[in-house]
Structure formats: C-alpha cells, structure tokens
Amino acid sequence: xxxxxxxxxVYYEKPMVELGSVEPGTYVYDSDAQLCYVxxxxxxxxxxxxxxCSKDTIVYPISLETQRIMEKMAAHRDKxxxxxxxxxxFSRELEAALFDxxxxxxxxxxxxxKEAAIWERLEKRYNELxxxxxxxxxxxx
Numbered sequence: 001x002x003x004x005x006x007x008x009x010v011y012y013e014k015p016m017v018e019l020g021s022v023e024p025g026t027y028v029y030d031s032d033a034q035l036c037y038v039x040x041x042x043x044x045x046x047x048x049x050x051x052x053c054s055k056d057t058i059v060y061p062i063s064l065e066t067q068r069i070m071e072k073m074a075a076h077r078d079k080x081x082x083x084x085x086x087x088x089x090f091s092r093e094l095e096a097a098l099f100d101x102x103x104x105x106x107x108x109x110x111x112x113x114k115e116a117a118i119w120e121r122l123e124k125r126y127n128e129l130x131x132x133x134x135x136x137x138x139x140x141x
Contacts, residue, residue: 006107008106008107010063011063011064011065012063012064012065012106013063013065013106014060014063014065014066014069014102014104014106015060015061015063015066016058016059016060016099016102016103017058017059017060017061018055018056018057018058018059019038019042019044019053019054019055019056019057019058019059020042020055020056022038022042022059022061023038024038024039024040024042025037025038025039025040026038026061027062028044028059028060028061028062029059029060029061029062029066029070030044030046030051030053030059030060031057031058031059031095031098031099032077032091032094032095033069033070033071033073033074033077033098034046034047034074035062035070036051036059038059042055044059058099060102065106066102069098069101069102072119073094073097073098073101076094076122076126077091077094079126080094080126080129082140082141083129083130083133083139083140083141084133084138084139084140085129085130085132085133085138085139090129093125094122097118097121097122100118101115101118104118
C-alpha cells in the first residue's frame with residue numbers, strides 16, 4: 001500500500017513502448033520529438049509526412065512529462081536546423097539523448113539532476129558544433 005501512495009499520477013510518467021503495442025488512431029512522439037499519428041498499418045504521420053516503421057520501433061505515448069521533454073528536444077533540434085549544422089550523425093546523437101532522457105527513472109531521487117546533466121551536455125555539444133560551423137562559414141544564426 002505504501003508504494004501505491006507514493007506512485008505519481010499517470011500523466012507524469014514517461015512511457016516508452018514498441019509501436020506494435022500502440023492502438024491505431026492514437027498519437028505518439030517519435031525519436032525526432034515529433035508528434036505523430038499512428039495509422040492502421042503502423043505508419044507514423046507527422047507534418048504531412050508518412051514514415052513506415054517496424055512494430056518494434058520505440059515510440060513515446062503522450063503524457064505531461066513526455067510533452068515537456070519533447071517540446072524542449074524539438075526546440076533543441078530546431079536550433080541545429082536553423083544553424084545549418086544538422087546532419088544524420090547529429091540527429092542520431094539527439095535521438096540517443098532523447099532515449100537517455102526518457103529512460104531516467106521518475107522515482108530516482110536525482111531525477112532532476114540527471115535530466116539537467118543531459119541538457120547541459122547537449123547544450124555544450126551544440127556550442128562546440130556552432131564554433132566548428134562558424135570556422136567553416138556554414139553557420140546561420
């Protein structure tokens with residue numbers, strides 16, 4: 001009973017599931033932090049783009065905590081795109097960081113510190129890339 005009292009409301013959880021377990025017709029976030037509609041064929045639809053994914057692809061159902069993280073990650077990704085420094089390697093780095101963020105146990109006493117450390121690491125990496133892009137005269141910012 002003590003664990004039940006301690007449990008956070010479901011809207012603060014950070015669910016990660018395989019696409020095949022998602023009910024068609026619902027919305028999830030993908031690894032690019034985009035809100036996607038899941039169709040009957042388990043394709044993800046986002047911004048008029050259709051993505052085929054295998055049923056074991058990890059997606060993130062909507063919750064308040066997931067939305068907060070995804071909005072922050074989407075803003076971070078936008079900085080890369082607007083700065084003209086996004087490429088496939090950096091996109092995969094951000095996907096991995098998103099997975100790390102979503103994997104932090106919400107009941108961990110250091111949850112906030114662990115999350116902040118990941119965001120700080122991402123910001124440091126972004127600033128390093130900006131310096132390289134400026135040296136190559138490709139940065140737009």
